[in-house]
Amino acid sequence: MSxxxxxxxxxxxxxxxxxxxxxxxxxxxxxxxxxxxxxxxxYFAAEGSPEQxxxxxxxxNERRLDLIAFGVEDAAAVDALAAxxxxxxxxxxxxxxxxxxxxxxxxxxxxxxxxxxIEVSADVEARTPREVEPREAIPVALNHVVLNSNNRAxxxxxxxxKLGFKLSDWVxxxxxxxxxxxxxxxxxxxxxxxxxxHVAFEVRGIDEMMRGAGRVLKDGRAKFMWGPGRHSAGxxxxxxxxxxxxxxxEYTAEVEQILDEDAWKPxxxxxxxxxxxxxxxxxxxxxPVRQSGDDPGLWVAPPx
Numbered sequence: 001m002s003x004x005x006x007x008x009x010x011x012x013x014x015x016x017x018x019x020x021x022x023x024x025x026x027x028x029x030x031x032x033x034x035x036x037x038x039x040x041x042x043y044f045a046a047e048g049s050p051e052q053x054x055x056x057x058x059x060x061n062e063r064r065l066d067l068i069a070f071g072v073e074d075a076a077a078v079d080a081l082a083a084x085x086x087x088x089x090x091x092x093x094x095x096x097x098x099x100x101x102x103x104x105x106x107x108x109x110x111x112x113x114x115x116x117x118i119e120v121s122a123d124v125e126a127r128t129p130r131e132v133e134p135r136e137a138i139p140v141a142l143n144h145v146v147l148n149s150n151n152r153a154x155x156x157x158x159x160x161x162k163l164g165f166k167l168s169d170w171v172x173x174x175x176x177x178x179x180x181x182x183x184x185x186x187x188x189x190x191x192x193x194x195x196x197x198h199v200a201f202e203v204r205g206i207d208e209m210m211r212g213a214g215r216v217l218k219d220g221r222a223k224f225m226w227g228p229g230r231h232s233a234g235x236x237x238x239x240x241x242x243x244x245x246x247x248x249x250e251y252t253a254e255v256e257q258i259l260d261e262d263a264w265k266p267x268x269x270x271x272x273x274x275x276x277x278x279x280x281x282x283x284x285x286x287x288p289v290r291q292s293g294d295d296p297g298l299w300v301a302p303p304x
Protein backbone atom coordinates (compact mmCIF):
# COMPACT_ATOMS: atom_id res chain seq x y z
CA MET A 1 0.00 0.00 0.00
CA SER A 2 1.21 3.52 -0.72
CA UNK A 3 2.51 5.58 2.17
CA UNK A 4 0.66 8.71 3.33
CA UNK A 5 2.19 12.02 2.28
CA UNK A 6 2.41 13.04 5.95
CA UNK A 7 4.17 11.04 8.63
CA UNK A 8 2.67 12.27 11.89
CA UNK A 9 0.72 14.91 13.75
CA UNK A 10 3.09 17.58 15.11
CA UNK A 11 0.97 20.10 17.01
CA UNK A 12 -2.34 21.88 17.33
CA UNK A 13 -2.55 25.66 17.81
CA UNK A 14 -5.49 27.59 19.23
CA UNK A 15 -6.21 31.23 20.07
CA UNK A 16 -8.23 32.39 23.10
CA UNK A 17 -9.27 35.68 24.73
CA UNK A 18 -8.06 34.76 28.25
CA UNK A 19 -4.55 33.82 27.27
CA UNK A 20 -3.17 33.77 30.81
CA UNK A 21 -5.83 31.34 32.05
CA UNK A 22 -5.21 28.81 29.29
CA UNK A 23 -1.42 29.16 29.40
CA UNK A 24 -1.38 28.61 33.16
CA UNK A 25 -3.71 25.63 32.85
CA UNK A 26 -1.80 23.71 30.15
CA UNK A 27 1.60 24.57 31.60
CA UNK A 28 0.44 23.62 35.08
CA UNK A 29 -2.30 21.24 36.10
CA UNK A 30 -2.65 19.61 32.65
CA UNK A 31 1.01 18.62 32.76
CA UNK A 32 2.65 20.11 29.66
CA UNK A 33 6.02 21.87 29.73
CA UNK A 34 6.02 25.50 28.65
CA UNK A 35 9.00 26.43 26.49
CA UNK A 36 10.32 29.83 25.47
CA UNK A 37 7.88 31.65 23.26
CA UNK A 38 6.86 35.14 22.22
CA UNK A 39 4.69 37.82 23.81
CA UNK A 40 1.07 36.60 23.82
CA UNK A 41 2.02 33.16 22.48
CA UNK A 42 2.79 30.09 24.60
CA TYR A 43 4.31 26.87 23.29
CA PHE A 44 3.93 23.61 25.21
CA ALA A 45 6.00 20.43 24.87
CA ALA A 46 5.26 16.95 26.18
CA GLU A 47 8.08 15.46 28.22
CA GLY A 48 7.92 12.16 26.34
CA SER A 49 7.80 13.63 22.82
CA PRO A 50 10.66 14.70 20.52
CA GLU A 51 8.46 17.42 19.04
CA GLN A 52 9.54 20.95 19.97
CA UNK A 53 5.97 21.58 21.02
CA UNK A 54 2.65 19.78 20.67
CA UNK A 55 0.25 22.58 21.64
CA UNK A 56 0.24 26.34 21.17
CA UNK A 57 -1.96 29.01 22.72
CA UNK A 58 -2.15 32.54 21.29
CA UNK A 59 -3.93 35.62 22.61
CA UNK A 60 -6.81 36.79 20.39
CA ASN A 61 -10.15 38.56 20.71
CA GLU A 62 -12.12 35.36 20.13
CA ARG A 63 -11.61 31.64 20.54
CA ARG A 64 -10.48 29.92 17.34
CA LEU A 65 -8.47 27.06 15.91
CA ASP A 66 -5.26 28.56 14.54
CA LEU A 67 -3.82 25.53 12.75
CA ILE A 68 -3.05 21.82 12.69
CA ALA A 69 0.54 20.85 11.85
CA PHE A 70 1.75 17.60 10.29
CA GLY A 71 5.26 16.34 9.59
CA VAL A 72 6.67 14.89 6.37
CA GLU A 73 9.91 13.00 5.74
CA ASP A 74 12.13 15.78 4.37
CA ALA A 75 12.27 19.08 2.52
CA ALA A 76 11.85 17.31 -0.82
CA ALA A 77 8.58 15.85 0.45
CA VAL A 78 7.45 19.35 1.47
CA ASP A 79 8.11 20.64 -2.03
CA ALA A 80 6.49 17.63 -3.68
CA LEU A 81 3.34 17.99 -1.63
CA ALA A 82 3.21 21.74 -2.24
CA ALA A 83 3.50 21.17 -5.98
CA UNK A 84 0.76 18.53 -5.89
CA UNK A 85 -1.64 20.73 -3.93
CA UNK A 86 -0.93 23.76 -6.12
CA UNK A 87 -1.70 21.72 -9.24
CA UNK A 88 -5.02 20.73 -7.68
CA UNK A 89 -6.02 24.34 -6.90
CA UNK A 90 -5.74 24.06 -3.13
CA UNK A 91 -5.61 27.55 -1.59
CA UNK A 92 -2.29 28.34 0.11
CA UNK A 93 -1.78 30.44 3.24
CA UNK A 94 2.01 30.51 2.74
CA UNK A 95 4.55 29.17 0.27
CA UNK A 96 7.28 26.67 1.21
CA UNK A 97 10.04 28.35 3.19
CA UNK A 98 11.92 28.53 6.47
CA UNK A 99 9.68 28.38 9.54
CA UNK A 100 10.07 30.98 12.29
CA UNK A 101 8.51 28.94 15.10
CA UNK A 102 10.51 26.97 17.75
CA UNK A 103 12.66 24.31 16.12
CA UNK A 104 12.65 26.06 12.76
CA UNK A 105 12.31 23.71 9.83
CA UNK A 106 10.94 24.04 6.34
CA UNK A 107 7.26 24.03 5.46
CA UNK A 108 4.14 25.73 4.16
CA UNK A 109 0.50 26.30 5.05
CA UNK A 110 -2.72 25.76 3.14
CA UNK A 111 -6.45 25.63 3.78
CA UNK A 112 -8.48 22.44 3.85
CA UNK A 113 -11.84 22.52 2.01
CA UNK A 114 -13.67 23.96 5.03
CA UNK A 115 -11.11 26.69 5.68
CA UNK A 116 -8.92 25.29 8.45
CA UNK A 117 -5.24 26.24 8.26
CA ILE A 118 -2.99 23.20 7.85
CA GLU A 119 0.81 23.31 8.16
CA VAL A 120 3.19 20.72 6.73
CA SER A 121 6.86 20.74 7.69
CA ALA A 122 10.15 18.86 7.75
CA ASP A 123 13.63 19.33 9.26
CA VAL A 124 12.26 20.71 12.52
CA GLU A 125 14.89 20.40 15.23
CA ALA A 126 13.94 17.65 17.67
CA ARG A 127 13.94 18.19 21.42
CA THR A 128 15.35 15.54 23.75
CA PRO A 129 12.46 13.66 25.33
CA ARG A 130 12.72 11.84 28.62
CA GLU A 131 11.13 8.64 29.83
CA VAL A 132 7.96 9.35 31.73
CA GLU A 133 7.93 7.23 34.87
CA PRO A 134 5.13 4.96 36.09
CA ARG A 135 2.43 6.95 37.91
CA GLU A 136 3.76 10.20 36.44
CA ALA A 137 0.42 11.53 35.20
CA ILE A 138 1.49 13.94 32.46
CA PRO A 139 1.09 13.79 28.67
CA VAL A 140 3.78 11.88 26.82
CA ALA A 141 2.62 12.97 23.34
CA LEU A 142 -0.09 14.51 21.24
CA ASN A 143 -2.19 11.61 19.98
CA HIS A 144 -4.99 12.95 17.77
CA VAL A 145 -7.28 15.82 16.90
CA VAL A 146 -10.98 15.58 16.03
CA LEU A 147 -12.69 18.09 13.75
CA ASN A 148 -16.37 18.91 13.35
CA SER A 149 -17.52 19.17 9.74
CA ASN A 150 -20.76 20.08 7.97
CA ASN A 151 -19.61 18.15 4.89
CA ARG A 152 -17.86 15.12 6.30
CA ALA A 153 -17.68 13.14 3.07
CA UNK A 154 -15.88 15.92 1.19
CA UNK A 155 -13.56 16.72 4.08
CA UNK A 156 -12.62 13.09 4.59
CA UNK A 157 -11.97 12.71 0.86
CA UNK A 158 -9.62 15.71 0.97
CA UNK A 159 -7.48 14.25 3.75
CA UNK A 160 -7.41 10.87 2.03
CA UNK A 161 -6.75 12.04 -1.51
CA LYS A 162 -4.52 15.05 -0.88
CA LEU A 163 -2.57 13.92 2.20
CA GLY A 164 -2.85 10.16 1.94
CA PHE A 165 -4.66 9.45 5.21
CA LYS A 166 -6.13 5.98 5.47
CA LEU A 167 -9.48 5.07 6.96
CA SER A 168 -9.01 2.95 10.08
CA ASP A 169 -12.60 2.63 11.35
CA TRP A 170 -15.81 4.59 11.64
CA VAL A 171 -18.85 5.14 13.82
CA UNK A 172 -22.14 6.37 12.32
CA UNK A 173 -21.18 10.05 12.70
CA UNK A 174 -17.35 10.01 12.57
CA UNK A 175 -14.45 8.62 10.54
CA UNK A 176 -11.03 7.80 12.02
CA UNK A 177 -7.93 8.27 9.85
CA UNK A 178 -4.26 7.33 10.25
CA UNK A 179 -0.96 8.38 8.72
CA UNK A 180 1.22 5.92 10.67
CA UNK A 181 0.64 2.98 13.02
CA UNK A 182 -1.47 5.05 15.41
CA UNK A 183 -5.13 4.10 14.91
CA UNK A 184 -6.05 7.71 14.19
CA UNK A 185 -4.18 10.98 14.14
CA UNK A 186 -7.26 12.80 12.89
CA UNK A 187 -10.98 12.11 13.02
CA UNK A 188 -13.81 13.98 11.35
CA UNK A 189 -17.29 14.19 12.85
CA UNK A 190 -20.67 15.26 11.51
CA UNK A 191 -21.86 18.64 12.74
CA UNK A 192 -23.96 21.57 11.55
CA UNK A 193 -21.00 23.89 12.13
CA UNK A 194 -17.30 23.69 11.23
CA UNK A 195 -15.17 23.83 14.36
CA UNK A 196 -12.83 22.00 16.70
CA UNK A 197 -14.21 18.94 18.45
CA HIS A 198 -11.29 18.04 20.76
CA VAL A 199 -7.56 17.51 21.12
CA ALA A 200 -6.29 14.26 22.67
CA PHE A 201 -3.14 14.10 24.79
CA GLU A 202 -1.64 10.66 25.32
CA VAL A 203 -0.56 9.57 28.79
CA ARG A 204 1.53 6.57 29.79
CA GLY A 205 -1.33 4.26 30.74
CA ILE A 206 -4.72 3.90 32.41
CA ASP A 207 -3.36 4.53 35.91
CA GLU A 208 -1.73 7.75 34.73
CA MET A 209 -4.94 8.79 32.98
CA MET A 210 -6.93 8.35 36.17
CA ARG A 211 -4.35 10.12 38.31
CA GLY A 212 -4.18 13.01 35.86
CA ALA A 213 -7.95 13.28 35.65
CA GLY A 214 -8.18 13.23 39.42
CA ARG A 215 -5.70 16.08 39.62
CA VAL A 216 -7.68 18.13 37.09
CA LEU A 217 -10.97 17.43 38.85
CA LYS A 218 -9.54 18.50 42.21
CA ASP A 219 -8.11 21.68 40.70
CA GLY A 220 -11.53 22.69 39.38
CA ARG A 221 -10.55 25.10 36.61
CA ALA A 222 -11.44 22.64 33.85
CA LYS A 223 -15.04 21.43 33.73
CA PHE A 224 -15.58 17.68 33.59
CA MET A 225 -17.20 16.56 30.34
CA TRP A 226 -17.08 12.76 29.91
CA GLY A 227 -15.29 9.74 31.36
CA PRO A 228 -13.70 7.53 32.39
CA GLY A 229 -14.29 4.94 29.70
CA ARG A 230 -12.94 3.02 26.72
CA HIS A 231 -13.92 3.60 23.12
CA SER A 232 -14.54 0.76 20.68
CA ALA A 233 -13.01 2.47 17.62
CA GLY A 234 -9.33 2.86 18.54
CA UNK A 235 -9.75 0.81 21.74
CA UNK A 236 -8.45 3.78 23.73
CA UNK A 237 -9.37 4.85 27.24
CA UNK A 238 -10.61 8.41 27.69
CA UNK A 239 -11.34 11.26 30.07
CA UNK A 240 -12.59 14.56 28.59
CA UNK A 241 -12.60 18.09 30.03
CA UNK A 242 -13.54 21.60 28.94
CA UNK A 243 -10.43 23.73 29.45
CA UNK A 244 -10.80 27.22 31.01
CA UNK A 245 -11.64 28.71 27.58
CA UNK A 246 -14.19 26.07 26.56
CA UNK A 247 -12.05 23.92 24.25
CA UNK A 248 -12.27 20.18 24.85
CA UNK A 249 -9.10 18.30 25.79
CA GLU A 250 -8.80 14.58 26.41
CA TYR A 251 -6.43 12.37 28.34
CA THR A 252 -6.15 9.08 26.45
CA ALA A 253 -4.17 5.86 26.79
CA GLU A 254 -3.73 2.49 25.07
CA VAL A 255 -4.70 3.70 21.59
CA GLU A 256 -4.78 0.79 19.17
CA GLN A 257 -1.76 0.40 16.87
CA ILE A 258 -2.14 -0.88 13.31
CA LEU A 259 1.03 -2.83 12.59
CA ASP A 260 -0.10 -4.93 9.62
CA GLU A 261 -1.39 -2.61 6.90
CA ASP A 262 -2.24 -5.41 4.50
CA ALA A 263 -4.35 -7.30 7.02
CA TRP A 264 -6.27 -4.32 8.40
CA LYS A 265 -9.89 -3.91 7.33
CA PRO A 266 -11.85 -0.82 8.44
CA UNK A 267 -14.82 -1.64 10.62
CA UNK A 268 -17.96 0.12 11.76
CA UNK A 269 -18.22 0.51 15.54
CA UNK A 270 -20.85 1.65 17.98
CA UNK A 271 -20.08 5.01 19.54
CA UNK A 272 -19.65 5.50 23.25
CA UNK A 273 -18.01 3.56 26.05
CA UNK A 274 -17.58 -0.22 25.89
CA UNK A 275 -16.96 -0.38 29.66
CA UNK A 276 -20.23 1.43 30.41
CA UNK A 277 -18.46 3.15 33.28
CA UNK A 278 -18.35 6.72 31.97
CA UNK A 279 -20.53 9.61 33.03
CA UNK A 280 -21.29 12.83 31.17
CA UNK A 281 -21.57 16.28 32.64
CA UNK A 282 -25.20 16.90 33.56
CA UNK A 283 -25.39 20.24 31.73
CA UNK A 284 -22.28 20.63 29.60
CA UNK A 285 -21.64 24.00 28.03
CA UNK A 286 -20.60 22.34 24.78
CA UNK A 287 -21.75 18.84 23.79
CA PRO A 288 -18.78 16.77 22.62
CA VAL A 289 -19.75 16.40 18.96
CA ARG A 290 -22.18 19.15 18.03
CA GLN A 291 -20.67 22.43 19.13
CA SER A 292 -22.51 25.43 17.67
CA GLY A 293 -21.13 28.18 15.47
CA ASP A 294 -18.48 28.08 12.77
CA ASP A 295 -14.92 28.65 13.93
CA PRO A 296 -14.03 32.33 13.32
CA GLY A 297 -10.60 31.28 12.06
CA LEU A 298 -11.90 29.61 8.90
CA TRP A 299 -10.13 30.92 5.80
CA VAL A 300 -8.13 33.35 8.00
CA ALA A 301 -4.53 32.21 8.51
CA PRO A 302 -3.09 32.94 11.96
CA PRO A 303 -0.45 35.69 12.17
CA UNK A 304 2.12 33.32 13.66
